Amino acid sequence: MNEEALVERAQRGDVQAYNELVLAYQQLAYNVAYRITSNEDQAMDATQDGFLKGYRALSQFRGGSFKAWILRIITNCCYDQLRRRQRRPQTPIDDLLENDEHSRLLEDTDDRPETAVERQEFDITIQRALNLLPEDQRVTVIMSDIEGMSYEEIAAATDVALGTVKSRLSRGRAKLRAFLSEHQELLPSYLRLSGEV
Amino acid sequence: MGFSIIRDLLQRHIGEQKLSAYVDERLSVHERQRVERHLKTCTACRGDLAELRTVLTMLKRAPMRSVPRSFTLPLSVQSQQTAFRRWDKAYGALRVAAVAASFLLILFLSGDALVTRGVIPMPDRMPVASAPLARTMQEYADVEALSEPVEEETVAIAEREGEEAPRDAAPLALSIPSEDPAPVEVEVEAATADEVPTVAMGSRERDVVGAPHAAKDRAPEAEAEAEVLALEAVEPQPEEAAGQGEKAAPERIIEPIVPESAPMPPRVAEQQIPLPQEPTIVDVSIAWRLWYVARVLSGILLGIVLVLGAGLIWIGHKRRI
Structure with missing residues (x-):
C-alpha cells in the first residue's frame, strides 16, 4: 500500500495502518539502534519506544520521508539509552x-x-x-x-x-x-x- | 592541458572530505576531474582511496540482525492516544497560561521593587503628606490653648530649675507614633511671650508658630509652615542620615496625642524619647496598604501558577518525543 495513505490513516489514529509502517521499517530501525547502542536489550527498548513515540507524535509529521522521520525519533531514543547507561554503568x-x-x-x-x-x-x-x-x-x-x-x-x-x-x-x-x-x-x-x- | 597536470602535481594530496565525497559521487564535474587527474599521478592518494573503498565494503557487508520480536503496537494504544490528544490540547493551553503568568509575575514583582525603592513615587504622596501635619499643628494649637494653666506652671518649674534643662526639653510634646520602633516627636518648646517656640526635628530646629498664647490666632500660618515642613521632611537628606548610621523610616503617620486630662504631668521633658535625625513623613492610606497586600498576594499566586505550569510542561515534554 502507498506509504502516504498509510501515514494519513495512522494520523487519524488507525493503529493497524501504523503497524504496517512498523513492519516495513522495524528491521532497519532495530539494526540502526543496535549499531548505535551495541546492546541487544537497549536496541529493543529504543526501537519499541521510538515506534510508540512516533505513533503519538504523528500529528506533528508534516510530510516528507517517513523513514527519515521515524529514524530520527529512534536515534533520539538510542541517545536516551546511552545516557541512561552512562548514568548507571553496567557491563x-x-x-x-x-x-x-x-x-x-x-x-x-x-x-x-x-x-x-x-x-x-x-x-x-x-x-x-x-x-x-x-x-x-x-x-x-x-x-x-x-x-x-x-x-x-x-x-x-x-x-x-x-x-x-x-x-x-x-x-x-x-x-x-x-x-x-x-x-x-x-x-x-x-x-x-x-x-x- | 599540460598546465593543469603540472598544477595538480604541485598541489597537496586529496583531503579526507574530498576523497569521501568522491567515493559517494558527490563532487562537481570540475572537482571530480581534478581528483581523477591527481589520482593518476599520486600513488599515496590512490592507496587512500583503495583503503576507503575497502572500509565501505566492510561496512556494507556488516551482518544485518534479524528482529528478535515484532515491534507492532497493540490495539489498546488507540484509546490511549485519544486521551493523549486531549492532554495535548490542554498542554497547549497550559503553555499559553504559563507564559502569561510569567509575564504578570515579572510585571508585579518589578513594580513592587520599583515602588519600594522609591523609583516610582506612591500615588498622592506629596499632596496628602502635608495634611496630617497641618492638622496636627492645628490640634496642637487648640490643645495648648486649653492647657494654658498647666503650661504656665511648667514654665515656672523650668524657670526655677534654670538653665540645667536642655533646650529641647519641652513641657509639651506631640508624639508621632509610627511603625518604626523609634518614635518621632514634634516638640514645641515652652517659651515666654517674648520667645519664639520652635519645632525640633531631630538636630534641626525650625521656627514654626508664635507664642503658645497666640497659637489660635496664628493657626493659618502654622498650617502653611507645617506644609513646608512636611515637604522638607519627606525629602531625605542622605548626608545626615549617613552620619547617624540610621535609615529613615520609610512610612510614618503623624498623629497628635491629645492629652486626655487637662493637666500635663510635670517634667515631661524627662519622659521624652530622643528623636531620629531625619524623620520622614509619608501618608499611608488604607487603600494603599490594601493595594500593596493585593499585589503581594497576586505575586505569590502567580508564582504558584508558574511553578505548577512549569511542572505540567515538564511532564508534557516527557510524554512527547
Missing part, C-alpha cells in the same frame, strides 16, 4: 560484544561453523570500530555506509545540514580506516586493507 561494551548471548543471533544462520565464527568476529570488529566514533559520526556512518541511506535522508534524520553530513561522514570514515588498518588480523582475508592498489 562494558566489549564484554557485551563477546558474550554468548550476543553471538547467538550470528549462529542462527545456515553457514558452516567456520563461516559463522568468522562472521561473528567480523561483526565484533566492525562494532568495536564504530564504538570508537563520537555519537554523531557513528550515527552518520551507520545510516550511510551500513543502511545505505542518502545524504538527504541522513540530513533529515539527524536534523543537520548536508555539509555537516559530509564532514561527519568523512571524519568517521577516516577514523574507521585508521582503526581497521591497525586491526587487520581480525578481518577476513579478502577484506584486509592493502593500501596500494
Whole structure:
C-alpha cells in the first residue's frame, strides 16, 4: 500500500495502518539502534519506544520521508539509552560484544561453523570500530555506509545540514580506516586493507 | 592541458572530505576531474582511496540482525492516544497560561521593587503628606490653648530649675507614633511671650508658630509652615542620615496625642524619647496598604501558577518525543 495513505490513516489514529509502517521499517530501525547502542536489550527498548513515540507524535509529521522521520525519533531514543547507561554503568561494551548471548543471533544462520565464527568476529570488529566514533559520526556512518541511506535522508534524520553530513561522514570514515588498518588480523582475508592498489 | 597536470602535481594530496565525497559521487564535474587527474599521478592518494573503498565494503557487508520480536503496537494504544490528544490540547493551553503568568509575575514583582525603592513615587504622596501635619499643628494649637494653666506652671518649674534643662526639653510634646520602633516627636518648646517656640526635628530646629498664647490666632500660618515642613521632611537628606548610621523610616503617620486630662504631668521633658535625625513623613492610606497586600498576594499566586505550569510542561515534554 502507498506509504502516504498509510501515514494519513495512522494520523487519524488507525493503529493497524501504523503497524504496517512498523513492519516495513522495524528491521532497519532495530539494526540502526543496535549499531548505535551495541546492546541487544537497549536496541529493543529504543526501537519499541521510538515506534510508540512516533505513533503519538504523528500529528506533528508534516510530510516528507517517513523513514527519515521515524529514524530520527529512534536515534533520539538510542541517545536516551546511552545516557541512561552512562548514568548507571553496567557491563562494558566489549564484554557485551563477546558474550554468548550476543553471538547467538550470528549462529542462527545456515553457514558452516567456520563461516559463522568468522562472521561473528567480523561483526565484533566492525562494532568495536564504530564504538570508537563520537555519537554523531557513528550515527552518520551507520545510516550511510551500513543502511545505505542518502545524504538527504541522513540530513533529515539527524536534523543537520548536508555539509555537516559530509564532514561527519568523512571524519568517521577516516577514523574507521585508521582503526581497521591497525586491526587487520581480525578481518577476513579478502577484506584486509592493502593500501596500494 | 599540460598546465593543469603540472598544477595538480604541485598541489597537496586529496583531503579526507574530498576523497569521501568522491567515493559517494558527490563532487562537481570540475572537482571530480581534478581528483581523477591527481589520482593518476599520486600513488599515496590512490592507496587512500583503495583503503576507503575497502572500509565501505566492510561496512556494507556488516551482518544485518534479524528482529528478535515484532515491534507492532497493540490495539489498546488507540484509546490511549485519544486521551493523549486531549492532554495535548490542554498542554497547549497550559503553555499559553504559563507564559502569561510569567509575564504578570515579572510585571508585579518589578513594580513592587520599583515602588519600594522609591523609583516610582506612591500615588498622592506629596499632596496628602502635608495634611496630617497641618492638622496636627492645628490640634496642637487648640490643645495648648486649653492647657494654658498647666503650661504656665511648667514654665515656672523650668524657670526655677534654670538653665540645667536642655533646650529641647519641652513641657509639651506631640508624639508621632509610627511603625518604626523609634518614635518621632514634634516638640514645641515652652517659651515666654517674648520667645519664639520652635519645632525640633531631630538636630534641626525650625521656627514654626508664635507664642503658645497666640497659637489660635496664628493657626493659618502654622498650617502653611507645617506644609513646608512636611515637604522638607519627606525629602531625605542622605548626608545626615549617613552620619547617624540610621535609615529613615520609610512610612510614618503623624498623629497628635491629645492629652486626655487637662493637666500635663510635670517634667515631661524627662519622659521624652530622643528623636531620629531625619524623620520622614509619608501618608499611608488604607487603600494603599490594601493595594500593596493585593499585589503581594497576586505575586505569590502567580508564582504558584508558574511553578505548577512549569511542572505540567515538564511532564508534557516527557510524554512527547
